[in-house]
Amino acid sequence: MIETSHISKRYIIPHEKKMTAVETAIGYLKHTVTYEPFFALQDITFRVESGEAVGVMGKNGSGKTTLLKILSGIISPSEGTYSLKGSVAPFFSLGVGFHHELTARENIYLYGALLGIPRERITEREKTIFAFAGVERFRDTKLKHFSSGMVSRLAFALMIQTDSDIFLLDELFSTGDKDFVPQSLSVLEAYKNKGKTIVLASHDLDLLNRHCSRSMLLHEGRLIDFGKTEEVIQHYIKL
Amino acid sequence: MNLLRKNANMIRELAWSDFKLKYYGSFLGLLWSFLRPVFMLGILYLVFYSFFKVNVEHYVWFLLIGIVFWNFFSDATKDGMQNIVSKAHILKNINISPLIIVISSLLQSFLTFMITLIVLFLILFAFGFYPTASFFLFWFYVALTTILVLGTLLVTIPLSARFKDFGHLWDIFLQMLFWMTPIVYSESLVPASYIKWYLLNPLSRVIMDARTTILYHAFPDPKQIFITLGIVSLILLLGCVIFKRFGKTLTEEL
Numbered sequence: 001m002i003e004t005s006h007i008s009k010r011y012i013i014p015h016e017k018k019m020t021a022v023e024t025a026i027g028y029l030k031h032t033v034t035y036e037p038f039f040a041l042q043d044i045t046f047r048v049e050s051g052e053a054v055g056v057m058g059k060n061g062s063g064k065t066t067l068l069k070i071l072s073g074i075i076s077p078s079e080g081t082y083s084l085k086g087s088v089a090p091f092f093s094l095g096v097g098f099h100h101e102l103t104a105r106e107n108i109y110l111y112g113a114l115l116g117i118p119r120e121r122i123t124e125r126e127k128t129i130f131a132f133a134g135v136e137r138f139r140d141t142k143l144k145h146f147s148s149g150m151v152s153r154l155a156f157a158l159m160i161q162t163d164s165d166i167f168l169l170d171e172l173f174s175t176g177d178k179d180f181v182p183q184s185l186s187v188l189e190a191y192k193n194k195g196k197t198i199v200l201a202s203h204d205l206d207l208l209n210r211h212c213s214r215s216m217l218l219h220e221g222r223l224i225d226f227g228k229t230e231e232v233i234q235h236y237i238k239l
Numbered sequence: 240m241n242l243l244r245k246n247a248n249m250i251r252e253l254a255w256s257d258f259k260l261k262y263y264g265s266f267l268g269l270l271w272s273f274l275r276p277v278f279m280l281g282i283l284y285l286v287f288y289s290f291f292k293v294n295v296e297h298y299v300w301f302l303l304i305g306i307v308f309w310n311f312f313s314d315a316t317k318d319g320m321q322n323i324v325s326k327a328h329i330l331k332n333i334n335i336s337p338l339i340i341v342i343s344s345l346l347q348s349f350l351t352f353m354i355t356l357i358v359l360f361l362i363l364f365a366f367g368f369y370p371t372a373s374f375f376l377f378w379f380y381v382a383l384t385t386i387l388v389l390g391t392l393l394v395t396i397p398l399s400a401r402f403k404d405f406g407h408l409w410d411i412f413l414q415m416l417f418w419m420t421p422i423v424y425s426e427s428l429v430p431a432s433y434i435k436w437y438l439l440n441p442l443s444r445v446i447m448d449a450r451t452t453i454l455y456h457a458f459p460d461p462k463q464i465f466i467t468l469g470i471v472s473l474i475l476l477l478g479c480v481i482f483k484r485f486g487k488t489l490t491e492e493l
């Protein structure tokens with residue numbers, strides 16, 4: 001279950017932001033430390049039940065990523081509160097912890113550790129992970145020799161080994177070949193059936209329609225619609 | 240503490256992979272980390288022993304110990320700041336505490352420090368410096384320096400995330416600190432009117448006493464040990480306060 005109450009995220013817009021200590025010091029001296037707040041998210045309140053798969057749509061810059069980052073605890077909201085029942089697995093970009101100079105095998109241990117997967121479990125499931133990613137022959141190859149699709153597959157194969165209850169996915173399926181997306185989605189379907197909660201931000205309306213019963217629509221940082229995916233899609237198209 | 244226990248696996252993997260990457264590929268990888276202090280030793284010895292004629296007993300070893308401690312402090316603090324930037328993408332995409340990056344960075348620097356110390360002792364023993372009772376106290380100073388580095392990282396890392404030019408300021412600071420620490424010269428050269436301030440530098444205190452324990456086989460003054468402990472604790476405390484205050488928003492500043 002995910003519940004948010006009046007969440008807002010305020011940023012100081014970049015051209016006003018003092019990036020260096022010297023600038024800040026000068027700014028203080030000249031009394032020019034003015035800034036204009038910018039709301040990436042404003043007054044977001046909703047509730048997602050356990051075992052639900054919910055879509056998030058909205059134009060670029062509407063706040064989708066910001067919302068998922070807040071829910072995953074990577075950034076904190078400026079105002080408002082939220083609560084989650086269960087552990088969260090945030091999937092923002094496939095393979096962030098990977099290092100190109102390390103081999104595939106070394107990488108799954110490193111990345112696994114970052115995702116909080118115990119070492120023993122990775123050892124146990126090493127075969128499955130490589131098989132799912134379809135890179136069994138390259139387990140001792142350095143990652144820099146992998147194609148970006150292969151890297152995504154490996155990352156995804158590893159990510160789904162986490163035991164989390166809530167999966168937050170942000171536009172994950174842009175890389176990978178024709179088999180990768182359906183293969184990944186079938187895994188998600190299986191998770192959904194196991195009662196896991198999934199929040200999926202995507203520009204692929206077709207994908208949202210197939211996998212999410214309900215969706216929310218963000219527009220300029222505000223939640224302007226939350227209902228049956230089909231209807232929300234119609235709303236989104238008319239924007 | 241709880242955080243450390245829960246994430247021990249993560250910290251270990253991060254530190255180990257960084258360590259591997261740093262010395263990867265080349266057989267000479269680790270050797271490079273010895274060549275730098277050796278060359279530093281060579282040039283400082285030439286200038287200060289042959290040109291300036293410093294009058295210090297066992298000057299080579301005196302210098303070497305200073306350099307090894309100094310390099311740990313300066314490399315660990317510089318690496319820590321670099322590490323948080325190079326791991327920004329991880330912090331921004333996976334929910335892990337920045338503290339984990341700090342600790343793993345420290346651990347990796349510590350590993351290099353330990354290997355350097357082991358080599359240092361092999362050399363010292365080969366030249367007839369056998370460990371005596373005071374040798375145990377030496378490890379106390381190693382631990383103290385590590386805590387000092389931790390405290391410093393907790394201050395500098397949030398600042399370097401917030402201010403893009405902090406790295407430059409830190410370089411200047413390190414350069415000044417190098418000459419404000421008895422590495423190439425003995426603290427006995429410092430005029431009496433300055434010494435009170437001079438000895439507020441915890442790195443000076445640690446290096447001086449570490450030398451005492453292994454070169455002169457003596458025990459430092461217990462009162463001074465407590466003062467050093469106090470200064471280091473204060474820095475750690477300051478680090479904790481700053482990190483607690485700014486650590487949360489650190490990811491967003493990167």
Ligand SMILES: Nc1ncnc2c1ncn2[C@@H]1O[C@H](COP(=O)(O)OP(=O)(O)O)[C@@H](O)[C@H]1O
Binds near residue numbers: 066491
């Ligand atoms: N660290 C930041 N500082 C300032 N503005 C930001 C920051 N992160 C995101 N934003 C702004 O917040 C808005 C929402 O961004 P985002 O959540 O990434 O949108 P989406 O994922 O829907 O494309 C954008 O206008 C973006 O410029």
Ligand SMILES: [Mg+2]
Binds near residue numbers: 064065066170
């Ligand atoms: Mg986005």
